[in-house]
Structures are given as C-alpha cells and as structure tokens.
Amino acid sequence: MNLSRRQLLAASSVAGVALALPEAATASVVRRDRPALPSGIMSGDVTANSAVVWSRTDRKARLVVDLTSHGRFDRAIRLRGPVTGPDADYTAQLPLKGLRPGQRYDYRIAFEDAYGRRGESQAGSFVTPGRNRGVSFVWTGDTAGQGYGINPDFGGMIAYKAMHRTRPDFFLHSGDNIYADGPIAAEVKIPDGTVWKNVVTEEVAKVAETLAEYRGRYKYNLLDQNVRDLYADVPVISQWDDHETVNNWYPGEILEDSRYTERRVDVLAARARKAFLEYLPMAHTAGRNRIYRKVSYGPLLDVFCLDMRTYRDTNPAPGATGPVAILGAEQAQWLVREVASSKATWKVIASDMPLGVLVPDGPLIEAVANGVAGAPGGREHEIAWVLSQFKKRKVRNAVWLTADVHYCAAHHYDPSRAAFTDFDPFWEIVAGPVNAGTFGPNALDPTFGPKVEFVKAADFPNQPPSGGNQFFGHVAIDPRTGVFTASLRDLYGKVLWTKDLNPARH
Numbered sequence: 001m002n003l004s005r006r007q008l009l010a011a012s013s014v015a016g017v018a019l020a021l022p023e024a025a026t027a028s029v030v031r032r033d034r035p036a037l038p039s040g041i042m043s044g045d046v047t048a049n050s051a052v053v054w055s056r057t058d059r060k061a062r063l064v065v066d067l068t069s070h071g072r073f074d075r076a077i078r079l080r081g082p083v084t085g086p087d088a089d090y091t092a093q094l095p096l097k098g099l100r101p102g103q104r105y106d107y108r109i110a111f112e113d114a115y116g117r118r119g120e121s122q123a124g125s126f127v128t129p130g131r132n133r134g135v136s137f138v139w140t141g142d143t144a145g146q147g148y149g150i151n152p153d154f155g156g157m158i159a160y161k162a163m164h165r166t167r168p169d170f171f172l173h174s175g176d177n178i179y180a181d182g183p184i185a186a187e188v189k190i191p192d193g194t195v196w197k198n199v200v201t202e203e204v205a206k207v208a209e210t211l212a213e214y215r216g217r218y219k220y221n222l223l224d225q226n227v228r229d230l231y232a233d234v235p236v237i238s239q240w241d242d243h244e245t246v247n248n249w250y251p252g253e254i255l256e257d258s259r260y261t262e263r264r265v266d267v268l269a270a271r272a273r274k275a276f277l278e279y280l281p282m283a284h285t286a287g288r289n290r291i292y293r294k295v296s297y298g299p300l301l302d303v304f305c306l307d308m309r310t311y312r313d314t315n316p317a318p319g320a321t322g323p324v325a326i327l328g329a330e331q332a333q334w335l336v337r338e339v340a341s342s343k344a345t346w347k348v349i350a351s352d353m354p355l356g357v358l359v360p361d362g363p364l365i366e367a368v369a370n371g372v373a374g375a376p377g378g379r380e381h382e383i384a385w386v387l388s389q390f391k392k393r394k395v396r397n398a399v400w401l402t403a404d405v406h407y408c409a410a411h412h413y414d415p416s417r418a419a420f421t422d423f424d425p426f427w428e429i430v431a432g433p434v435n436a437g438t439f440g441p442n443a444l445d446p447t448f449g450p451k452v453e454f455v456k457a458a459d460f461p462n463q464p465p466s467g468g469n470q471f472f473g474h475v476a477i478d479p480r481t482g483v484f485t486a487s488l489r490d491l492y493g494k495v496l497w498t499k500d501l502n503p504a505r506h
Contacts, residue, residue: 035059035061035112035113035119036120037055037109038057038219039218039228040227041232042055042124043107043231043236044236045235046129046235046295047128047295047297048101048129049097049099050098051105052096053065053107054280055091055122056089056219056279057119058090059111060085061083061084062081062084062111063081063084063092063094064079064110064118065078065081065107065109066079066107067107069103070106071106073108076106079094081093081094084111089278091278091279101129101131102127103128104125104126107123107126108122108123109121109122124231124232126235129169129300131298133298134479135169135297135300136167136474137171137172138172138475139172139173140403140431140432140434141174141176141352141433141434142406142435143157143221143435144157144179144182144184144221145176145179145406145433145437146462147183147185147188147437148196148198148435148436148437148464149184149200149220150198150220150223150224151196151199153197156225156227157434158491158492159491160224160435161230162491163230163493164226164234165493168234170234170236171235172239172350173238173239174239174351174352174404175240175241175243175244175353176241176242176243176403177218177280178214178218178220178243180217180245181243181247182207183206185200190466194466196464201219201220203219203220206259209260209261209262209268211271214274214276215275217275218275218280236280236281237303238276238280238305239291239305239306239352240307241308241404242366244272245268246260246268246272248361249265250312250313251311252266253266273289290307291305292306292331296344297344299344300344300345300346301345301477302342303348304339304347304348305350306327306349307331311330311331312327312379313326316365317363318363318370320370320377322378322381323378323381324379324382327386336389336390339395340390345503346398346503347397348399348400348401350402353368354368354404354405354430355367355368355369355383355428356411356413356447356448357405358370358371358444359405369447371445372447373419373445373447374447375419380447383448384448387420388423395424399427399501400429401428401429403432404430404432406439407439407456408431408432408454408455408456409440409454410452410454410488411429411452412425412428412453413425413449414449415449417449419446427486429486431471431472431473432471432472433465434470435470436465437462438457438458438463439463440457440458453499454488454496454497456471468491468492471490473486473488473489474486474487481503
C-alpha cells in the first residue's frame with residue numbers, strides 16, 4: 001500500500017484519533033440496532049497531501065474510516081474518528097493527512113456504537129492531485145431554490161448526475177447550497193400550466209429559523225440519490241452565499257418579513273453557519289472555522305474560495321460613492337497576498353457573487369456592481385483595489401468563477417472598455433442554477449469593462465428545472481500544455497459554450 005503507517009500515524013495525531021489494525025472486510029448489512037448512514041458520505045477540500053471525509057449517523061457513535069490506496073479493503077488501515085451526538089446533529093468529519101500526491105484513495109465509512117459494534121457502511125473515493133496529471137472539475141450553485149426540490153417524476157436533481165458523468169476530480173459548489181428561506185411544498189404550479197411535484201419533509205415546510213430547521217435543509221438535499229452518488233465519488237469544495245441563511249442578508253440586518261419570529265439576522269446567521277460547517281467537509285486552517293480559504297490542487301491549480309457574505313457592510317444605495325465592504329479588509333488582503341504568492345499555473349477565484357452583473361436588493365445593491373457608469377463606487381472600490389493589486393504584483397492566469405444569478409454566461413473584462421483601467425484583462429464565467437428557478441439575463445455594469453461572450457438564460461422568469469435551463473460549468477486543464485478549457489453545459493451535460501485559455505508565462 002502506498003500510504004505508509006508512519007504517514008497515517010501522523011494523520012491520526014493531527015486528527016486526534018487512534019489508529020487500529022483493520023479486521024477482514026465483510027459485507028455491509030443495515031441493522032436497526034446498529035448505527036445507520038441516513039445522509040450518505042462525502043469527501044472535501046482534497047489536496048496533494050490531505051483530505052476531509054464526512055458522514056452522518058442516527059445515534060451517538062464514533063466515526064470509523066477504512067482507508068486504502070489500492071481498492072482492497074481487507075488491506076485497509078482503519079482510522080477511528082470522533083464521537084458524534086446530538087450537539088453536532090450526529091455528523092462527523094475526519095481530516096486525513098500524509099496522503100501521497102497523484103494517488104486514488106478508496107475509503108469506507110461506518111459508525112461504531114458504545115459496544116464497539118459497527119453499523120451500516122458506505123464506500124467512496126477521491127484522487128489527490130499530482131505532477132504530470134491533468135485536472136478537471138465542475139462548478140455550479142443554487143440547489144433546491146424557488147420551491148423546486150426533489151421531484152421523483154423528474155428523476156430527482158438530475159443535473160448532479162450530469163456533472164457526475166463528466167468524472168471530475170472535484171466539484172466546486174459556489175454557494176446557495178440550500179434555500180433556507182424558501183419553503184418546499186408538495187406541488188408548485190408553473191406558469192406554463194404544468195405542475196412540479198416535490199418530496200417534502202417537515203423541516204422544509206417553512207422558512208428555517210432554528211438550528212434544527214437549518215440542518216433539515218441539508219438533510220433534505222441529501223435524500224436525493226443523484227446528490228449522494230456525486231458526493232461519494234467526487235470531493236466537494238464548498239462556499240456559501242445568502243440563501244444558506246436568508247435572502248440578501250448582511251451582518252446587523254433586522255428582517256422585515258412576517259414569516260420570521262426571529263428577525264435578527266446575526267442570530268439566524270450563527271445558526272446557519274453552524275449547520276453549514278456541520279454538513280459540508282472542509283479543512284479549517286489553524287482551527288479557525290473560516291469559510292474563505294485556499295485549496296491547492298497541485299502544480300496546475302489553486303482555488304481561492306471567497307466569502308462575500310460574512311464581512312460585508314450594509315447593502316448600499318446605487319449612488320454610494322465611498323467604499324462599502326463586501327470582502328472586508330482582512331479577506332481582501334489575504335486574497336491578494338495568497339494569489340500573488342501562488343506558484344500554480346492557474347488561479348481560480350471562486351466568487352460567490354459576480355463582479356459586473358447588476359444584482360439589486362430592492363432599491364439597494366446586493367452584489368458588487370452598482371449600475372452606475374463611471375469610476376468605482378460602493379463595493380466596486382474593494383474589487384478595484386484587488387484587481388489593481390493583481391496587476392501590480394504581476395498575477396497571471398486568474399479566472400473568476402461564480403454562480404448566484406440563476407443563468408449561465410461568459411464575461412470578458414478589459415480595461416480598454418472600462419471606466420476603471422488599472423487592471424489586466426480577465427474572464428468571469430457564471431454557472432447555475434443546478435436545481436432551482438432560472439432567471440436572467442441581468443444588466444452589466446461598465447465600470448470594469450465587461451463584455452458578454454455567451455449567455456443562456458430562462459425562457460420565462462422562475463422557469464423550473466424541467467424547462468432544461470439548468471447549468472453547470474466544467475474545466476479541464478491539460479498537464480502538457482497548461483491550456484484551461486472551460487465549458488458551460490446544460491441540465492443533461494450538453495456543451496453550450498467552450499473556450500480554450502492559454503496560460504501566460506510568468
């Protein structure tokens with residue numbers, strides 16, 4: 001086995017777990033008196049030397065992970081993870097350290113009760129990035145929005161199946177993993193006269209306010225077999241946006257929404273954040289539960305996940321001229337520092353909101369663009385600083401990937417078309433939704449000189465997934481040439497647009 005015992009001992013030391021020799025592999029049998037796996041399994045934040053694995057059980061129990069690099073579970077090394085209980089909604093995560101680059105790993109997850117009896121087990125896999133290996137991944141956002149949940153007559157969330165069929169190395173979820181503010185009813189009547197039918201649970205019947213209701217949204221999505229199959233085979237890199245908490249929220253906001261009994265957004269956001277961190281496998285730097293982070297995927301790619309929600313100021317009016325935070329000073333400085341020091345060929349800026357697309361919040365501004373031509377105003381100041389610093393520090397091959405606006409598009413930004421000119425040209429590619437209502441297209445703000453190179457949007461506002469206008473993006477990076485091939489695809493995986501980006505050399 002390529003994973004040494006010394007390496008796994010280091011892994012277990014970091015994870016705070018004990019290492020035990022495996023017993024002979026046996027077939028998994030689900031028994032009611034043993035811990036079950038009602039929400040499947042996941043891996044996340046995979047790098048050349050590390051990963052995080054996740055699952056959830058139905059009672060107080062200890063996570064047990066069998067790990068092998070050759071598919072032979074009778075030769076696997078067993079890692080005993082943390083004990084979970086109701087305080088974590090029976091979820092558990094285990095960081096794996098000391099992995100080998102360029103290696104496929106198979107893992108099997110089960111939980112062990114207080115008597116040492118293991119329950120239901122499920123197997124998954126991931127591949128660590130390595131030198132001389134290409135990289136491919138998919139990205140999208142917006143799951144179970146506008147009341148469009150799991151429709152058995154439609155095959156469930158079938159865009160997840162289409163993404164799975166591309167056999168990507170990882171899946172970047174660009175935000176709105178759930179729609180905590182959108183109840184899911186048994187039926188949704190569509191303007192074209194059709195009816196969308198949903199699986200429903202008690203926890204999705206109303207807007208989420210309690211921690212249990214936020215957790216219930218993640219459990220709901222994991223009822224879908226397409227979602228569970230993807231997550232078992234494909235590591236996830238997760239970020240959040242607004243609907244994990246409530247639409248268009250910002251710190252300090254007090255809701256004016258009669259559906260809520262708790263209207264302090266800071267209280268709701270704390271509960272939403274706990275559920276998000278419980279239900280998605282993430283690597284936490286120095287013990288900090290920080291959502292913005294860098295995930296290194298070998299010499300070809302670094303992914304920089306932004307958090308445009310936690311550190312923002314109050315949503316401004318379009319005419320706001322002074323700086324208004326969307327990243328916050330600490331995150332903006334981190335982004336510039338880490339991207340500038342990256343040795344990877346490509347730097348993907350995983351942005352949970354687009355830069356040049358106008359996204360209003362009633363009369364206010366929700367995203368970056370303020371819709372006012374001319375010099376940067378409001379939140380545009382912070383992005384202008386980041387872009388100018390990229391130019392100053394000679395950052396090459398930065399591509400911005402995003403979702404949020406519920407249609408797909410490819411935008412090219414160029415200072416020759418812009419009011420603000422102190423930046424190098426770059427691409428922003430927009431995907432989504434993956435299982436939600438489709439809208440758009442939105443207007444573009446000219447401040448950073450965006451040009452629409454491609455767009456595909458709804459046939460009518462809030463079009464259901466059954467209309468076919470659900471979108472995800474796919475990227476493949478050639479290990480020999482370094483060419484970054486991006487494509488936008490529909491619900492069934494059909495390629496709608498593609499572009500080869502040649503790497504600039506430092």
